[in-house]
Amino acid sequence: MSTPAPGKPVYNVKNPFIAKVKKAYDLSGPGAPKNTRHYEIDLAGSGLEYTPGDSLAVQPQNDPALVDDMLKVLGFSGEETVTHPKTAAQVPIRQALIEGSLITEVDNKLIKAIIEKTNGQTLLADMATPETKQALKDYLWGRFVIDLLIENPDAKFEPAEFMGVLKKLNIRLYSISSSQKAHPEEVHLTVATVKYTSHGRERGGVASTFLAERITPETTIPVFVNHGKGFRLPEPEEETPIIMVGPGTGIAPFRAFVEERKATAAKGKAWLFFGEVSSATCFFYKDEFDAYLADGTLTKLTTAWSRDQAEKIYVQHKMLENSAEIFAWLEQGAIVYVCGDAARMAVDVDKALHTIIEKEGGKTPEEAVAYMTAFKDAKRYRRDVY
Incomplete structure (x- = not known):
């Protein structure tokens, strides 16, 4: 973490910045199985600085x-x-x-x-x-x-x-979904509201329901930036390709990445894999990503909708469908970023990468493991999973 400039406020768990939510709206449409929302938090006057790949710490309150x-x-x-x-x-x-x-x-x-x-x-x-x-x-x-x-x-x-x-009651960390170069006085979050019924009582996630149900224009929330270390973009002048895999709210840091690429006129190719339940109700930030595709900020966008057809299709299936091109990007020095569910998605994506390396690289399982080990050692496989 870099040392703050002299005279610049230092915000942390004991001294958070007291912010206000200036805008909040649904990303998911009617009929979606869960409510996913976009939040824009006002940082004016704070001096807070962040980089794509960082997280925002939010101190929630109980219901x-x-x-x-x-x-x-x-x-x-x-x-x-x-x-x-x-x-x-x-x-x-x-x-x-x-x-x-x-x-x-x-x-x-x-x-x-x-x-x-x-x-x-x-x-x-x-x-x-x-x-x-x-x-x-x-x-x-x-x-x-x-x-x-x-x-x-x-x-x-x-x-x-x-x-x-x-x-x-501890802080909750959320991947930041904006570039400060695009939004100098704001930080954006992409949050799924956790709601369920158990033992006859409706339950909710502490932080996600606090944001979704109890934030008004006058509500203040204590926040500070949790600076990431390895989850960083290549320098904009580098030709390094990037592959981003972020289903669901795992899209958050990649929205920030793409905004940053646009603001810095980044050179390398960029491929985004996004997945959710349905394209009709859960294509988060669709218009933005379509525009980035059109202007070349994003090279490729591949989507997986698990319930838009009889068989369930997830991001790892789309990766396997594009195995030859993914391997070609890997051979060109691509960095692979994965964000989202650690228990299932990240495991399945990891298996898909091994399969792609075996199939397209003509390698044995042991050789594929060695390839992946070298890949990780070169810091070309970066994960933000939870």
Whole structure:
């Protein structure tokens, strides 16, 4: 990370910039299985600087309605004074829970406290052993703190004691989806709103629902830039080709990349692979990318729509369809960037690359592994997966 210039503000988790969201709109259309949104955050006067490939740290807040429900279960008025988990100030417990505590995940300290307070007369006691670790994990999936309180009414807490069995509400990192050269006083985000129903209660991701449902023109959000290291574009004067694979919200850094390429008149070829559920409802930033294709900022755009036909088609399938050309780009020194889901997509893309190298390079599986190892060692395979 570069050292800030003298006199320039330094923003971090303890000293975030208090920003406002100047614009927000849906990227996904009616009928899409999930709501994906575009946010434009005002950085005017902050001095904040970022580069494509960086992330924005956002400090979210919990849903006040969920906090109020939990306070009722606990028998608290909400005005009891406690220590704020983030600032150490003395504040009402309602404020502390909204701003500073993680209430959508259960900490081991809460489990132990409930077991003690119920003298072991709880289902949790039967699962709190090394042998039943997976059973406990399965049980806790989709349960918030409030669920354990409802299921264990004999576990009574004092306000300060209750705060002590909760984790802190941490920042959320989002890949920045804009170039500062294109938007000098703004930073853009591309965020899927996480919503689901579990155990009879509608649930939501803390940060994504905070942004989607509780941001008004007057709402302020604490933010700072988390500078990336390896997820960077080649210098604009270089001829290095780039291949970008970013389905879903994995498109975010590549929108920033392409905006940066446009602003710097980058020379190398650029190929974007994007995938989502349906072209009709989920072709994020379509008009922008079409324009970049037309003016040559983007060389190729290949899309995969998983539900627009009988068989499901994902980005890795489109990569295999274009295996000869991808291998030709690799042989020309291309850098491959992958952003998005680590558990499935990134694994499948990695397998596709091995297959392409074997098939088009005439290599054995072992030789393909060696090729990929050299590829990684040369820092030509860069991933931002989560």
